[in-house]
Amino acid sequence: MNQQQQLSVQTILRSGTATAWPICLGYLPIGLALGVLAQQSGIPWWAVALMSILVFAGSAQFICVAMLTAGASIPAIIFTTLVVNLRHTLMSSSLAVYLRGVERKFLAVFAYGVTDESFAVNMAKFRDENWNRWQALTVNHTANLVWILATVTGSLIGQLVPQGAFGIDYALTGMFICLLVYQFQGRIYIITGLIAAAISVSWYLLIPGDSYIVGASICAATAGYVLQCRYRRGK
Amino acid sequence: MTFADYLLLFGGMGLVTYLPRAVPLLYLAHKQLPQWLIDWLGLIPVAVLSALLAPALFTDKITRTFELGKPEFLVAIPTLLFALKTRSLGGTVLVGMFLYWLGQSFIF
Numbered sequence: 001m002n003q004q005q006q007l008s009v010q011t012i013l014r015s016g017t018a019t020a021w022p023i024c025l026g027y028l029p030i031g032l033a034l035g036v037l038a039q040q041s042g043i044p045w046w047a048v049a050l051m052s053i054l055v056f057a058g059s060a061q062f063i064c065v066a067m068l069t070a071g072a073s074i075p076a077i078i079f080t081t082l083v084v085n086l087r088h089t090l091m092s093s094s095l096a097v098y099l100r101g102v103e104r105k106f107l108a109v110f111a112y113g114v115t116d117e118s119f120a121v122n123m124a125k126f127r128d129e130n131w132n133r134w135q136a137l138t139v140n141h142t143a144n145l146v147w148i149l150a151t152v153t154g155s156l157i158g159q160l161v162p163q164g165a166f167g168i169d170y171a172l173t174g175m176f177i178c179l180l181v182y183q184f185q186g187r188i189y190i191i192t193g194l195i196a197a198a199i200s201v202s203w204y205l206l207i208p209g210d211s212y213i214v215g216a217s218i219c220a221a222t223a224g225y226v227l228q229c230r231y232r233r234g235k
Numbered sequence: 236m237t238f239a240d241y242l243l244l245f246g247g248m249g250l251v252t253y254l255p256r257a258v259p260l261l262y263l264a265h266k267q268l269p270q271w272l273i274d275w276l277g278l279i280p281v282a283v284l285s286a287l288l289a290p291a292l293f294t295d296k297i298t299r300t301f302e303l304g305k306p307e308f309l310v311a312i313p314t315l316l317f318a319l320k321t322r323s324l325g326g327t328v329l330v331g332m333f334l335y336w337l338g339q340s341f342i343f
Binding site for chain 2: 021022023025026029047050051054055056057060064068074075077078079081082085086087088089090091092093094095096097099100101102104107108110111112114116119120121123166167168169170171173174175176177178179180181182183184188189190192193194195196197198199200201204205208212213216217218220221222224225228
């Protein structure tokens with residue numbers, strides 16, 4: 001740990017941003033799309049900037065724009081945001097394993113940038129490489145900066161971007177596919193992923209709302225854990 | 236909406252976005268975690284990502300019904316192979332977008 005912390009600021013920034021750029025590449029079209037939608041719903045660009053700074057959470061921001069367009073109330077939008085973002089409690093808990101004993105000030109700043117994407121990339125890096133927390137923090141904040149810029153740009157140039165151009169609708173899905181591959185660290189991980197997919201699809205079809213993400217994750221991780229214990233005992 | 240309305244809305248959203256990210260981190264990073272919890276948390280990333288992704292590939296978002304053979308799913312197969320082979324996030328995003336665009340323009 002001590003040795004890692006002696007990496008120069010320059011090295012940290014370079015490796016952190018190099019790791020973040022693919023996330024940024026994915027964020028560009030999605031952020032632009034969000035900005036365009038917001039602009040079409042009559043939300044001014046400064047409000048888009050304010051939203052991206054205070055709420056760094058793509059899916060919640062899309063839902064917010066849709067709900068504002070539909071005339072939803074402020075408490076209703078805030079409550080929906082909470083539900084959609086509950087999955088991050090699981091991600092932060094997993095990250096805590098690699099940030100044991102780190103000072104609270106750092107954790108408070110780090111937590112702001114925990115998204116599906118930065119989480120998946122940082123977890124894979126923490127597991128496979130000598131990844132340190134400053135590099136992880138750089139990933140979080142580079143992605144955040146690009147996100148803010150992309151959403152604001154989208155709201156400013158909204159009318160110029162044709163719908164569905166260049167397959168931008170697929171950017172997020174493509175990103176998730178690769179992030180999922182990063183998590184395949186062995187057979188039990190693949191099995192857990194398959195269980196999660198099956199439960200999540202069934203849950204999504206049967207139960208309205210967004211509880212399927214957290215629900216399926218907890219069920220699948222538990223099932224995977226039980227299988228892992230059985231396998232270990234059997235050996 | 237006025238500036239104050241937006242500030243109230245986004246401030247509230249920001250709070251409920253930040254707390255689920257910060258509380259577990261601040262709390263758990265300073266606790267001695269039992270081994271079973273560490274093992275269980277180790278399976279969370281793959282479970283969450285799969286749970287996020289699967290409904291997008293196998294269901295229709297509007298009618299909320301099961302659908303096999305959606306363009307999203309068909310494009311996901313070569314995209315997945317590419318990701319397995321290269322492990323390149325940027326490349327996978329680009330290949331996925333390109334194939335999806337190709338499919339939309341010529342096939343689906």
